[in-house]
Amino acid sequence: MRTPLYLDWNATSPLRAPARDAMVNALDVLGNPSSIHGFGRKARRLVEDAREQVAALAGSTAAQVTFTGGGTEANNQALSLAAHHGRRLLLGATEHPSVLECIGPGAGIIPVGHDGWIDLTALESLLAEGPALVSVQAVNSETGIIQPLAEIAALVHRHGGWLHSDAVQAVGRIPFDMAALGLDLVTLSAHKLGGPQGVGALLAAPSVPLAPLLRGGGQERRMRAGTENVAGIAGFGAASQAAKQGLEGYATIANLRDRLEAAVRQAAPHVRIIGADAQRVANTSCLALPGIGANSQLMAFDLAGIAVSAGSACSSGKVKASPVLTAMGYGEDVAGSAIRVSLGWDSAEADIDRFLACYLPLAARAVKE
Known part of the structure; x- marks a missing residue:
């Protein structure tokens, strides 16, 4: 394991x-x-x-x-x-x-x-x-x-x-x-x-x-x-x-986040990176994968032993779109398919590689479906 x-x-x-x-x-x-x-x-x-x-x-x-x-x-x-x-x-x-x-x-x-x-x-x-x-x-x-x-x-x-x-x-x-x-x-x-x-x-x-x-x-x-x-x-x-x-250490964290997002852009250009053109904190990436709900993505990551979070929540078996992304004007396809990856001072290059190894096959599946 x-x-x-x-x-x-x-x-x-x-x-x-x-x-x-x-x-x-x-x-x-x-x-x-x-x-x-x-x-x-x-x-x-x-x-x-x-x-x-x-x-x-x-x-x-x-x-x-x-x-x-x-x-x-x-x-x-x-x-x-x-x-x-x-x-x-x-x-x-x-x-x-x-x-x-x-x-x-x-x-x-x-x-x-x-x-x-x-x-x-x-x-x-x-x-x-x-x-x-x-x-x-x-x-x-x-x-x-x-x-x-x-x-x-x-x-x-x-x-x-x-x-x-x-x-x-x-x-x-x-x-x-x-x-x-x-x-x-x-x-x-x-x-x-x-x-x-x-x-x-x-x-x-x-x-x-x-x-x-x-x-x-x-x-x-x-x-x-x-x-x-x-x-x-x-x-x-x-x-x-x-x-x-430890504030200066967030420059390194920003490099990790940017490498993650660059790899996603190259391999899966259909993924929406929320806030990519806005000023953001260095450790956060919000990725929307239309076609695969956030909860399905979370289950796949959990089976792979990876903890990420979702921009949507499950209540009584019903997936709800993220209120944050809805308020920003995104439709159900984006607001209901967003996950959040957030890094910290112990995050490493290998963590990004492992995340991508799980995420990119999901993104490829979304295109096929």
Whole structure:
């Protein structure tokens, strides 16, 4: 049996060695970080050190970082501010479900173009209707397309709005500076950059009056009740520091992704490479193979011991087209046949060869059928 090959880094990444070490050390620290005695202060030090490390990765200050139970919780807390402060919600059409499912009465969806970018003209029209909290992801998890956040932030601020960005697929993969981009709220997730699952952060600019989603304690400056996950937070901090130091390595990852796509173009020109002409993160390739559904492709890869992801999901036996690709204007043949290949710091040339050995016969079969 062949060694399993993991090409689904956008779903979750392996735990980095520094993060594992930090977590193991933290598990040996006795004390509640809210306690004032020596034991508690030692646990508190771990939390605050990690807060500094996370802030350094995202171009913010430690005072702006509120630890959460993950990216979904951080997104929900950020978007809850709309109702709290009497603002409309405006959400990008290709956002993660943890953003789109926060939609309520009076909320608006900002369309995207075929290139996956937010339609700035449509956004400006929506902003003219009154104060808004706008949520636009930094990087799309399926396509890897990078949104022009600085331009969007300038437009939102001209209309007196706030801009939130789900940046879980961006930090640690591209240089990211919350302040320089003009962002008011940013969501991060530890397990996307080599930290543990179940811990994230919401970063808020000083001008945004943050409100708690969870109440019942004074933790996180009263912004997130509940005893902090000290070991998870310590791992998040260590992973953030390692990710910042490893940013240059994404040039090598880009070479791997580009070699994969070049081979697909040459051998299977009928395959659609989504976002190929757009600015993307280095590790992501979204390939649509009209004629063979995404689920059938996933099964073939799984039998070959290769983990990739799909731009479509199976619910009650029915394949659904990717909402992201549908929002970008692609038809069912493309949106229902797309898979995502996502690489990481351990990916190698041999991984690309093995992927192609499985994928290219599928692509040839699609032509025959």
